[in-house]
Structure formats: structure tokens, C-alpha cells
Amino acid sequence: MTSLRSRWLLLIAALCAGLGGFWLARQLDRGAPQLASGTWLPQSKVVGEFQLSDTSGRAFTRNDLQGAPTLVFFGFTHCPDVCPTTLAKLAQVRRRAAVAGLRVLFISVDPQRDTPAPLAVYVHAFDPQFQGLTGDPRTIAGLAANFGVAVNRVELPGGDYTMDHSAVVFLLDDSAHIVAVFTPPFEVVALSADLSRAAPWLGAGRHSAT
Numbered sequence: 429m430t431s432l433r434s435r436w437l438l439l440i441a442a443l444c445a446g447l448g449g450f451w452l453a454r455q456l457d458r459g460a461p462q463l464a465s466g467t468w469l470p471q472s473k474v475v476g477e478f479q480l481s482d483t484s485g486r487a488f489t490r491n492d493l494q495g496a497p498t499l500v501f502f503g504f505t506h507c508p509d510v511c512p513t514t515l516a517k518l519a520q521v522r523r524r525a526a527v528a529g530l531r532v533l534f535i536s537v538d539p540q541r542d543t544p545a546p547l548a549v550y551v552h553a554f555d556p557q558f559q560g561l562t563g564d565p566r567t568i569a570g571l572a573a574n575f576g577v578a579v580n581r582v583e584l585p586g587g588d589y590t591m592d593h594s595a596v597v598f599l600l601d602d603s604a605h606i607v608a609v610f611t612p613p614f615e616v617v618a619l620s621a622d623l624s625r626a627a628p629w630l631g632a633g634r635h636s637a638t
Contacts, residue, residue: 480563483548504538
């Protein structure tokens with residue numbers, strides 16, 4: 429009797445596992461998660477090759493984007509409002525979203541002032557796990573163009589300057605493909621929920637590059 433009951437329990441467990449796998453496959457086959465606060469790209473876009481420096485002064489290339497999902501934001505440490513507000517929210521999102529290994533990468537559009545040391549102090553003030561990149565201005569300009577980020581230096585009275593840039597958060601899968609974009613206003617709860625919803629689509633090979 430016990431043996432028969434055990435076989436039935438194993439059969440039911442196998443059936444449940446099979447139905448769960450079928451449901452997940454059907455969800456993935458639909459092609460895209462439904463996002464409330466962003467846009468899932470119809471086709472993912474591969475990030476171009478580049479070489480910049482992280483906050484330790486080590487080289488950081490496209491290969492370093494692979495292996496885990498990443499949120500990317502372009503900005504600069506002298507930004508008066510948009511950048512600090514966005515990074516503060518992304519720090520909360522990284523902790524709340526159910527996305528294994530989620531990283532946040534801040535790419536400076538002001539390498540003249542944002543050398544590795546001050547950039548490290550800046551990004552780690554929001555979250556010690558944040559990564560910052562800086563480097564050659566032409567490389568940064570090319571990478572920004574690859575992402576579709578507009579950047580413009582604006583001269584100010586007295587010889588100072590500021591940087592105008594697109595305030596967009598990009599979601600990369602673990603193969604360094606841009607799969608979704610988020611634009612202001614950024615809401616922590618909505619963005620966290622969207623990322624958790626997108627998690628099954630962030631593994632390797634889910635999307636083909638354009």
C-alpha cells in the first residue's frame with residue numbers, strides 16, 4: 429500500500445513539474461514580457477565593442493558585460509539632479525527586483541572630471557555594488573551613440589560647463605544585448621516589478637541581435 433501510494437505521489441509530482449515547465453515555455457514563447465514602466469525591444473541590440481576603465485583603473489570591455497543582467501545609465505558626477513535621483517532609485521531597485529546577479533553600471537559622459545577615483549566615491553555612495561566606467565572621450569561618445577544616448581557639453585558663464593544627456597536606463601541580458609529601455613519618471617516599485625517579470629528572458633540566447 430505504501431509502495432503504491434509512493435508511486436502515485438511521484439507520478440503527481442512529475443505531472444506538476446511537467447505542467448510547470450510547459451507553462452514557462454509557453455510564457456517564453458510569447459516573445460516578450462509585458463512591462464508597465466518600460467519598453468521591451470522587438471529585437472535585442474548587441475552592445476558594440478569598447479574598452480573603458482572601471483573605478484579601480486582596470487580595463488572594462490564588452491566581454492565584462494556578459495554573465496549577468498545589467499542596468500546601464502549614462503551620466504556624470506557633477507549632475508545636479510537627474511543622475512543622483514536616478515542612481516538612488518536604482519540602488520533600491522537592485523535590492524528589490526527578483527533578478528539574480530543584477531548589476532548597475534554608471535557610464536560617465538564627463539571623463540574630463542570623472543576619473544576613476546572620484547567616480548568610485550560617487551557611485552559607491554549610492555551602492556557599494558555599483559560599477560562606474562570612464563575613459564577616452566571618443567570611446568564614450570561612440571558607446572553612447574551605440575546605445576542611442578544623446579550627449580552635449582553646455583558651456584556656462586565663468587568658464588564652467590555641464591553635460592546634457594539622455595536620461596534613459598537600459599536593461600541588458602547576460603549576453604550583453606540591450607533588451608529593454610526605461611525612461612523617466614522612474615518609480616522603484618514599478619521598475620522592480622518589471623525587472624522581476626523580465627527575469628526569465630534575461631538568460632543567454634533568448635533574443636537575436638539586430
